[in-house]
Amino acid sequence: MKQKKKKIPNRVSGTNGDEKTSEKPVPEEAPPSAEAQAEQLARELAWCVEQLELGLKTQRPTPKQKEQAVGAIRTLRSEKTPLPRKRQLMRSLFGDYRAQMDAEWQEALKALRTATQSARVQLVGETARKKSGKVCRPRPAGRTKATVDFTNEEFRFNFF
Template identity: 35%
Template sequence: MAPKKPKNLASAPPNTANVEISPEAAQQFELELYWCIQQLQSGLRLGKLNPKQVQDHTKTLNTLMSKTAPLVKKRQVMRMAFGDYRTKMLEEDKKNASAVAKVKVSKVVPSTKSVFVKKSNLNFVPSNNTFRFNFNND
C-alpha cells in the first residue's frame, strides 16, 4: 500500500467554527476593531515610521480589514500590535470626555439688522461713442 499524501494546509480553508456571539459582544468587537484600524491608519498617515514599521502596519491593517480573516486571528493581531488595546481605548475615551466637558455651547442670538444686497440686472450696452485707445498698428 502506498503512503497517503499529506494535505496542503495552506490551501485548506481556515477552521472557522460557527461560534455564536451575542450582539453586544459583536458590537464591542467592532468598536475595538475600528479603533485599531484607526490607530494604524493615523500612524501611517503621520509618516514618522521607518520602512519596516510601515510594512508591519500595512500587513496588520490588511489583516484587520480582511473579510475572510477569522475573528480569532483578528484578535490575535490586535493584541500583537497594540498590547492591551482595551485599556488604551478606555484611556483615550477618558481624555476625550474631559475635552468634551470643557466645551461650552451657547445660544446664538440672530442679528435683528439684516441687509440684503440685490445684484443689479441692468443690460449694459456700450454706445458707439465709447472711448478707445488709439494704438498705431505699424
C-alpha cells in the same frame, strides 16, 4: 475498583473552632448578547485600524514599518481572518488596547464636558441682527438661566 474522592468545599475555621463554608453567592452578570459582542468587536477593530492609519499619516515610518502596518490593516479588515488571529494581532500591536480605548474615550468625554462648561453665549450686535434673516430677542434680565418646570403629571398629547 477505584474509589472516588469526595469533594470538600473550602472551609474557613472560625475563632471558636467551628468550620463554616465560605460559599458566597457570586453575582451572575448576564453575558452580553451576540449583537453586543459583535458591536464591541467592530468598535475595537475600527479603533485599531484608525490608530494604524493615523500612525502612517502622522509619523514617518520606515518602509518595513509601513509594510507591517498595511499588512496589519489588511488582516484586521479581512472577513476571512479568524477572530482569535485578529485579537492576537491587536494585542501584539497595541498591548492592552481595550484599556487604551477606554482611556481615550474618558479623555474625549472630559474634553466635551469642559467645552460645554466653558461655552458662553454672546449677545449679537444690532448690525449682525439686521443682516441675518433670523429673529433674535434679548433674554429678560430677571431670568438668566433656563429653568424647566417639571410636573408630576404624565405627558399626553391633547388632540381632542
